[in-house]
Amino acid sequence: MKKQLDIANWNRREHFAFFSQMDEPFHGLNLNVDCTWAYQHCKDEQHSFFLFYLHQILRAIMHTDAMRYRIKDGKVFDYEVIHANATVQRADHTFGFCPIYYEEDFASFAAGANIAMDKIKNSSGLCFNDECARDDVIHFSAIPWISFTGLTHARQYDRKDSVPKISVGKFFKQHQRLMLPVAIFVHHGLVDAYHVHQFVTTLEAALSGQSK
Numbered sequence: 001m002k003k004q005l006d007i008a009n010w011n012r013r014e015h016f017a018f019f020s021q022m023d024e025p026f027h028g029l030n031l032n033v034d035c036t037w038a039y040q041h042c043k044d045e046q047h048s049f050f051l052f053y054l055h056q057i058l059r060a061i062m063h064t065d066a067m068r069y070r071i072k073d074g075k076v077f078d079y080e081v082i083h084a085n086a087t088v089q090r091a092d093h094t095f096g097f098c099p100i101y102y103e104e105d106f107a108s109f110a111a112g113a114n115i116a117m118d119k120i121k122n123s124s125g126l127c128f129n130d131e132c133a134r135d136d137v138i139h140f141s142a143i144p145w146i147s148f149t150g151l152t153h154a155r156q157y158d159r160k161d162s163v164p165k166i167s168v169g170k171f172f173k174q175h176q177r178l179m180l181p182v183a184i185f186v187h188h189g190l191v192d193a194y195h196v197h198q199f200v201t202t203l204e205a206a207l208s209g210q211s212k
């Protein structure tokens with residue numbers, strides 16, 4: 001479900017127009033998020049840590065209005081529910097694109113995600129299709145081998161794209177805490193650094209067991 005924003009009366013209409021005309025309207029931030037509680041919680045409950053933090057990322061996206069916005073034919077829409085188009089690794093070290101649909105209940109979300117990921121793991125090629133090209137998603141990738149401090153993405157500049165891109169790296173220990181690298185890329189016509197701050201604050205609370 002989505003609703004169209006009234007751009008003419010939007011307080012960010014000039015920001016939207018300014019950044020939308022740029023060849024590269026995306027900007028990015030890289031940071032480390034404390035995941036100590038979340039990792040221990042997943043061990044105790046025998047949850048997938050990957051699926052747990054992905055679920056919390058999607059929840060944080062939906063609690064951040066600006067990160068639900070998408071551009072279509074020059075119009076801006078607010079999607080009520082955001083899913084993930086994730087990259088899933090195979091045993092032969094290739095990956096495939098995998099639509100993972102959000103469910104509020106984590107057990108239901110994990111069950112659906114595992115079915116979807118198993119399908120990709122037992123296939124070949126990129127698996128890119130119309131389902132992967134939806135607007136009501138984030139583009140998500142996990143990079144569990146590297147605790148990165150920076151990240152870039154392959155981008156086709158003549159393709160109009162406004163979908164946030166989020167990547168998570170290998171967690172590491174710092175001052176007896178576990179830290180998770182997170183890279184966030186968003187369309188500046190829709191999302192400013194303040195909105196990224198809102199998203200990160202919500203995610204940090206969730207990964208420390210303080211989510212609402």
